[in-house]
Amino acid sequence: MSPKQQRGVATADLLLDAALRVYAEKGEQGLTVSAVTKASGVSLGSLYHHFGSIDGLVEALTLRWMGRMLGDVVTALQRSRTARSGIGALVRAYLDFIQEHRDAALLVHSPAADRKGMADGNQARASQEAPVSAFAAWFQPHIEAGEIAPLPMPLIESLVLGPVIGLARRWLSGIEDVDLDEAARILPERIWRSVSAEPK
Amino acid sequence: MSPKQQRGVATADLLLDAALRVYAEKGEQGLTVSAVTKASGVSLGSLYHHFGSIDGLVEALTLRWMGRMLGDVVTALQRSRTARSGIGALVRAYLDFIQEHRDAALLVHSPAADRKGMADGNQARASQEAPVSAFAAWFQPHIEAGEIAPLPMPLIESLVLGPVIGLARRWLSGIEDVDLDEAARILPERIWRSVSAEPK
DNA sequence: ATCTTTCTAGAAAAACACTCTAGATCTCTG
DNA sequence: CAGAGATCTAGAGTGTTTTTCTAGAAAGAT
Structure with missing residues (x-):
């Protein structure tokens, strides 16, 4: 796996992990785009690149x-x-x-x-x-x-x-x-x- | 039950019935405030008065x-x-x-x-x-x-x-x-x- | 009759998801 | 090994949706 792909997977993982943390802390309602980007440190653009919505x-x-x-x-x-x-x-x-x-x-x-x-x-x-x-x-x-x-x-x-x-x-x-x-x-x-x- | 209360209950019922119709037609995503107010003919204020959110x-x-x-x-x-x-x-x-x-x-x-x-x-x-x-x-x-x-x-x-x-x-x-x-x-x-x- | 409470109304504000353009980083080919 | 092409990161900007807020109408109480 190339470094670029590795980084991509790592970013996606960061987002998934952060999303679960946010969900655990704030529930379904609190699981917003901005909450996940803040919790993960990943930008909005990356989130939409990897997951579309x-x-x-x-x-x-x-x-x-x-x-x-x-x-x-x-x-x-x-x-x-x-x-x-x-x-x-x-x-x-x-x-x-x-x-x-x-x-x-x-x-x-x-x-x-x-x-x-x-x-x-x-x-x-x-x-x-x-x-x-x-x-x-x-x-x-x-x-x-x-x-x-x-x-x-x-x-x-x-x-x-x-x-x-x-x-x-x-x-x-x-x-x-x-x-x-x-x-x-x-x-x-x-x-x-x-x-x-x-x-x- | 007083006429005022009757009207309140009737309004709440209109909203609930309309909400189910909207849900049936447009699914979970389509169940928005504006869709329900349109489908019920009830105003936004009434919706929030009766149900809060x-x-x-x-x-x-x-x-x-x-x-x-x-x-x-x-x-x-x-x-x-x-x-x-x-x-x-x-x-x-x-x-x-x-x-x-x-x-x-x-x-x-x-x-x-x-x-x-x-x-x-x-x-x-x-x-x-x-x-x-x-x-x-x-x-x-x-x-x-x-x-x-x-x-x-x-x-x-x-x-x-x-x-x-x-x-x-x-x-x-x-x-x-x-x-x-x-x-x-x-x-x-x-x-x-x-x-x-x-x-x- | 006026005062109080409840209900209706919709304009304005706030929050939100999502788009779009720009630029960085990496790969691969000539 | 240069640079074209692909992939990924970034965040300001757009449009939609929820929610708040103020005003006023209708009914009951005093």
């Missing part, structure tokens, strides 16, 4: 962290052999991530994330669907092996991820009644019951 | 529809006698609502909704916690009766609502692979397996 910057930031989170989750999945242990690993990886990167997780779980990620068929889709299809790819053999019930994949995803995401949102929003350790202990067993092929 | 207006709109949605769901719950049928009624009520009020549901499921609803301890909390605690109140007896497993209430809520919300978000975002009728048939049984007290 403030939404572009937020989208890039969201995708970066969404990618990291889904990467953690998929890695945890792929290390697991049985469907049951995979669900446990997934839940732990997800909850670990939001505890370790609370601010980033808040951004990823924000409404903007849904929009940006899904709205128009841009590169967002690619970087999201890779992990999502990895998710489906991991479950497929377990369906065929008779461990997981042969439900439509969207339903399996909702049953497995829905409770975890719901709990994560609740914890992220600052509600005090959520004990993530307890959840990590109890949820996998319960999710397993909902998607397993065994008769009840 | 554009965010205040959006928050009020979100809470109004969130209240209606949770109201539908809780009503469906309360008509059910057994835990199992309650879960089925809840799922159907939820999915019916998002189909019937797609635009409002999009707003309610947007990121802004999480923020606004939970962030600061304002009246938002009250209008949300009423239905939520109604939810808990309905489940409590079924836990004590041994139908539902004695899990912490946040976990029960996540297990029951998480999959439904996840699927709803997916459908609302326009992904084509979700069949809500099929989901309404399959999900209740699966959710029931996850929270029921019976041994597996």
Whole structure:
């Protein structure tokens, strides 16, 4: 990588890092162009050169962290052999991530994330669907092996991820009644019951 | 209610209705102060008198529809006698609502909704916690009766609502692979397996 | 009848995202 | 190794959007 490109990447990183700091400190409202340029020391022109718009910057930031989170989750999945242990690993990886990167997780779980990620068929889709299809790819053999019930994949995803995401949102929003350790202990067993092929 | 108050409420309603129309037509970006004042025929001053800010207006709109949605769901719950049928009624009520009020549901499921609803301890909390605690109140007896497993209430809520919300978000975002009728048939049984007290 | 409060109105101010031109730094080719 | 071309940095300037502020109309209270 040439020095010029290096500098470009470094500038983009400065902006992304600064944007997350600003978001953590001042929230969604405070995440303005001037706040980010001040916090990063990078000029307005550079911001627009690299990201095109403030939404572009937020989208890039969201995708970066969404990618990291889904990467953690998929890695945890792929290390697991049985469907049951995979669900446990997934839940732990997800909850670990939001505890370790609370601010980033808040951004990823924000409404903007849904929009940006899904709205128009841009590169967002690619970087999201890779992990999502990895998710489906991991479950497929377990369906065929008779461990997981042969439900439509969207339903399996909702049953497995829905409770975890719901709990994560609740914890992220600052509600005090959520004990993530307890959840990590109890949820996998319960999710397993909902998607397993065994008769009840 | 005095005529003056009546007019005030009518004006606020005009603004809320117009805001939803604007949102439905032009999306989140298009939901500006001037668009709402034009669409409603109400002046700028009135908007700020009633809602204080554009965010205040959006928050009020979100809470109004969130209240209606949770109201539908809780009503469906309360008509059910057994835990199992309650879960089925809840799922159907939820999915019916998002189909019937797609635009409002999009707003309610947007990121802004999480923020606004939970962030600061304002009246938002009250209008949300009423239905939520109604939810808990309905489940409590079924836990004590041994139908539902004695899990912490946040976990029960996540297990029951998480999959439904996840699927709803997916459908609302326009992904084509979700069949809500099929989901309404399959999900209740699966959710029931996850929270029921019976041994597996 | 006048005083007070609530509501409506829109001009003016402030904040904001974004564009545009200029110039610096690096690469690559003749 | 000179200089043409590409990429990146810089910030003043533009247009739009939110918000504030002052004024006045309508209703109820005394």
